[in-house]
Amino acid sequence: MASSSSSSSSSLTSESYQLWNHDVFLSFRGEDTRKTFVDHLYSALTQHGIHTYKDDEALPRGESIGPALLKAIFESRVAVIVFSENYADSSWCLDELAYIMKCMEERGQIVIPIFYHVDPSDVRKQKGKYGEAFVKHDELEYQNKDKVESWRKALAAAGSLSGWVPEHTANGHESKFIKEIVDTISHKLYSLVSNEDEPLIGMETRVQALKFKLEIGSGGVLMIGIWGVGGGGKTALASSVYYNVSGKFDNCCFVKNIREKASRYGLEELQENFLSAVLTQNKVKIGRVEEGRRLIKSRLCHRKVLIVLDDVNHIDHLKALAGSHSRFGEGSRIIITTRDENLLNAHKVNVIHHISLLDDAEAMELFSKHASGVYRPTEDYELLSKDVVSYANGLPLALKVLGSFLCDKDMNEWKSALARLKELSHDDILGTLKISYDGLKDIEKRLFLDIACFLGEKNKVFAMDIFDACGLYPVIGVKVLIQKALITISGCTFDMHDLVQEMGYNIVRGKHPNNPEKHSRIWEKKDVPTIWAMDATKELDKIEAISLGSYMYDSLSHHNRHVISNMKKLRWIDWSDRHASSLPKNFPPGELCCLILRGGQQRQLWKGCKSLPNLKMIKLQFFDNLIVTPDLADFQIWKNSRFLIVHMWRRFIHRSDAWKDLFI
Structure with missing residues (x-):
């Protein structure tokens, strides 16, 4: 030893x-x-x-x-x-x-x-x-x-x-x-990660209880479901146990936000990323979900693995990633977090672990930590604190968000917030969380919604450049969002709880969940066909930001790109389209601040000089056929050098003098 x-x-x-x-x-x-x-x-x-x-x-x-x-x-x-x-x-x-x-x-x-x-x-x-x-x-x-x-x-x-x-x-x-x-x-890193948010109030006893059910060291393959209400601490518990026991397995993988990723990218890409992560190898290409299932079994059936599947909401997610016990080697443990107990029963997991919410003492301790920076409420606020904690109903996320929101408020503002809470049902978790959002300034709200819809788990430096280009003053804005417990920074990326992200989605959709043309942001694959099918004369002035990944184009006509030109208020676009041979007429719009284009077949983006007085960031990638650079003489980007210009293509015949020192 x-x-x-x-x-x-x-x-x-x-x-x-x-x-x-x-x-x-x-x-x-x-x-x-x-x-x-x-x-x-x-x-x-x-x-x-x-x-x-x-x-x-x-x-x-x-x-x-x-x-x-x-x-x-x-x-x-x-x-x-x-x-x-x-x-x-x-x-x-x-x-x-x-x-x-x-x-x-x-x-x-x-x-x-x-x-x-x-x-x-x-x-x-x-x-x-x-x-x-x-x-x-x-x-x-x-x-x-x-x-x-x-x-x-x-x-x-x-x-x-x-x-x-x-x-x-x-x-x-x-x-x-x-x-x-x-x-x-592994154990040393676990202790460091555990100390990041120390103390994780009430977590130690919950970790020990779940570890007991995992039966680490015994034979067989066990699937354990962690079930409970959103915001109840399922992911935090799974994460704590994962880091605590991961050193006892051959391979480990924690797949976060499956509900969101499956909706946005599809099951095939989820399988590709899953295999890449668990085997720590380059991404494999999977054409069909069934092919992915067979590949997972062939690669993992003789390995002792620890896998966490976080925020599962459909049986197809489990069939695609977990499948039967025979997919994994002896001693493997598969942990699944979900809000749906029926899903766990349908998949015949071995154990369903019901998440236990915080008791009154733990809830008060967590709320007081975020509301006042200490672990006990000051005497003047004690009664108000008890009322707020009562409405949080033992939910760690609600306690953290409400405490962070109230920490710099006076007593009258506390009373006002409490009155607002009393108008909500005890089950209205999103309404409870929205109180913190409503307390933000308008520019901070825009920043929060951009992160929720587009830039969660994206590189922080890249995201900050976009926010900067859009005039959102992200350095101070991000700090405010962190202080309000609405976002976190994990390594080099933004992160947020799935319920907080869901709240952001609901705010954007507003009273028109099925009418994406009335949303300020377009990010979901299911909304793109609706937008693409709009008439050429349809005004889309509500849309101010859109992300179009190449994976969204499987069933779309490539002749309907004209709709982009109808988004007159667009301030930033991230557009990947490997099939595009030209950009729509009248694109980009005059209010655009940030232009990100990837993978088109264009030889020239546009002819002549575009009047784009607000454009402050442009990123062009993988334009192998581009031979003429855009005329950027009128761009604001030249007047403000702190914004990045990134462009990559292999050959060009003509470029304007403005580009001469910018090629990477």
Whole structure:
């Protein structure tokens, strides 16, 4: 059994937590271990859903590591250092090590050393091969003695940490040794993730209860359904258990927001992404759902897997992804979260776990945490707090949103909000959540609805550029939405609870759920045929933003693109159409702020100079046939350089001077 291998200084602050973009950074000497031990370790980590950074580039002798590598180290929660025989020969490795030890001291980064066929004391004291390496470094770096000394100190510090020695672990069996390392890292990451929103009030007892039903370690394949009302904490419970036990399985996968993704992208793409995630491999192409079912069974029937299928609302989702118990290997566990108990009964799951809502004490604790920043309400607000908590009915999401909404309000505003709650039925969850939305400024409401409809789980940097181009002042706006518990930032993407997103959808649809031409935003595949079928004279002035993915065009006529020209108030469009050979006449509209086009067959986007005074961001991708750049002389983009222009095509004959320095 290896010794406990870790080191970290102070606990992570919430500010620094948001900067962790990688779970693990691997530091190693390529010629020693790249194709052997490190390759096996990397595969094991990624198969367990641990996001691992492994640099595969060899740096020429004498060159220093670049900013991208330093950034990767800085943004990693855990650094694993593989000290091999020739590790100290590389100045690159030693630069990495010195920076890792700095991050350990200053950021609380966890450092795990692995002494791969080297004596820890040789590393610590620079003896043996490590001593020989420093004789050379002293000669080569004679003018930079400070750097060599920093390397020595880093080796001494890292060599003193409790680490892993393969000869002393699992009787020298490398595969078992790697499994122990992965299990240890998995548990450490779970504790970090658990601390992000600490304390998860009432969660520990609920996790233990569900783990008991999972019967981890016993044979057979079990399917467990977590059933309960929306906003009751099903996803939070599944996530907590997933990170707690994932180290005990060969492969793991957490599929979020299945209801939303199946509706937007279809079951085939859901199957493709599912297999890619669980097997940590490049995306496979699936033509039909039945083909996907067979492929899932053939790939997973001999693997012990842990899979979470989150927010399932149709039996077809389970048939496509879970199917029968025989699809998975011995010891596998499939966890399903849903609001529909009948769905679980129809699929014949082994166990239905009814989510338990918060009791009065837990509910008050959670509400007070978000309403006042402390865990008990102040005396003046105690009675009001009890009334609000009563209307939240033990729902964690409602308590969090209401608390965040009321935290900066005075007593009169509390009373007003309470009066509004009394007009709602106890079952009106969306109405309860909408109180927080109603308290936003108009520009913040627009920002929230854009994220809900289009940019949830999209790259944050890209989304912020769009918001900036549309004049939504996203830096302050996003901060407000986070403070109001309407959105979160997960890694590099925006995220929100499915009920909050559903509330956003309902706001956009308003009193016309079946008339998408009256909606301000178009994002759903089912609404596109209705829009596409509109008469050429139909005004579509209500629509201000639209996302048209190539997957939406399966059953559409390619001759009806004229409807886009009727959207006179359009401020941004994200349009993917690999079949397009030309853009509609009178497109783009004059009020457009952001233009994103992908994959058309056009040789020229438009002729002459377009008057687009509001356009501040343009992104063109995969235009292989484009030979003439648009005339952008009148674009506002030239007057405001902070907005990005990205364009990729392989050949061109003519381009205007404005584009000459912008090709990537």
